[in-house]
Amino acid sequence: xxxxxxxxxxxxxxxxxxxxxxxxxxxxxxxxxxxxxxxxxxxxxxxxxxxxxxxxxxxxxxxxxxxxxxxxxxxxxxxxxxxxxxxxxxxxxxxxxxxxxxxxxxxxxxxxxxxxxxxxxxxxxxxxxxxxxxxxxxxxxxxxxxxxxxxxxxxxxxxxxxxxxxxxxxxxxxxxxxxxxxxxxxxxxxxxxxxxxxxxxxxxxxxxxxxxxxxxxxxxxxxxxxxxxxxxxxxxxxxxxxxxxxxxxxxxxxxxxxxxxxxxx
Numbered sequence: 670x671x672x673x674x675x676x677x678x679x680x681x682x683x684x685x686x687x688x689x690x691x692x693x694x695x696x697x698x699x700x701x702x703x704x705x706x707x708x709x710x711x712x713x714x715x716x717x718x719x720x721x722x723x724x725x726x727x728x729x730x731x732x733x734x735x736x737x738x739x740x741x742x743x744x745x746x747x748x749x750x751x752x753x754x755x756x757x758x759x760x761x762x763x764x765x766x767x768x769x770x771x772x773x774x775x776x777x778x779x780x781x782x783x784x785x786x787x788x789x790x791x792x793x794x795x796x797x798x799x800x801x802x803x804x805x806x807x808x809x810x811x812x813x814x815x816x817x818x819x820x821x822x823x824x825x826x827x828x829x830x831x832x833x834x835x836x837x838x839x840x841x842x843x844x845x846x847x848x849x850x851x852x853x854x855x856x857x858x859x860x861x862x863x864x865x866x867x868x869x870x871x872x873x874x875x876x877x878x879x880x881x882x883x884x885x886x887x888x889x890x891x892x893x894x895x896x897x898x899x900x901x902x903x904x905x906x907x908x909x910x911x912x913x914x915x916x917x918x919x920x921x922x923x924x925x926x927x928x929x930x931x932x933x934x
Contacts, residue, residue, distance in 0.1 A: 731842035
């Protein structure tokens with residue numbers, strides 16, 4: 670198996686270990702970042718520190734990104750100072766950078782433990798695989814059917830443009846642009862009435878959107894699969910809002926899942 674940028678990777682690793690050995694554990698990410706900048710300069714390693722990167726969707730800027738380092742215009746470094754193993758969102762963040770600036774290798778670096786830990790993250794574009802299940806919402810009214818399928822097409826349009834590998838916030842920003850261009854009305858501050866024994870307890874704001882006053886939309890992303898919890902809360906929200914159809918768009922590690930959901934019975 671090819672080892673991407675083998676010599677450069679060894680050089681980066683040596684710099685990281687040397688910085689941690691001299692500074693020691695217990696300091697913040699900024700301190701280790703400055704230490705690594707100093708070491709790269711001493712070793713004449715070409716690098717950019719926190720370059721500003723804009724991500725666009727249909728000519729609209731949807732995210733501003735700032736990786737910690739791009740080394741020799743080849744390897745993206747993302748630094749952490751956490752007392753755990755790397756988290757799924759750390760990998761997603763790094764892959765977002767790799768996809769956006771078209772690099773093939775990233776390295777996660779954690780200075781938060783008793784020794785510096787590095788994890789290589791190679792990136793190659795994956796083919797877009799779309800999995801769909803709309804059986805629950807097939808017996809809909811003509812109006813609900815039209816809204817559902819038009820919304821589904823907008824999700825696929827975003828997927829075809831951005832592909833896989835971004836975090837949920839970026840897909841949400843792209844969906845805002847796509848829905849507006851497609852002529853949808855989209856309420857992004859939906860409040861659900863919660864009652865108990867006929868008494869109104871509160872109006873809870875949720876992170877799902879109401880599209881054209883008829884379809885509840887969830888835009889999610891993660892490394893695995895749609896959580897049962899997200900499906901169940903969709904059903905709960907639909908029932909309380911007196912809606913018939915929900916749609917979950919989940920960008921996973923190797924596929925997009927489009928799931929039609931009906932209300933809780």
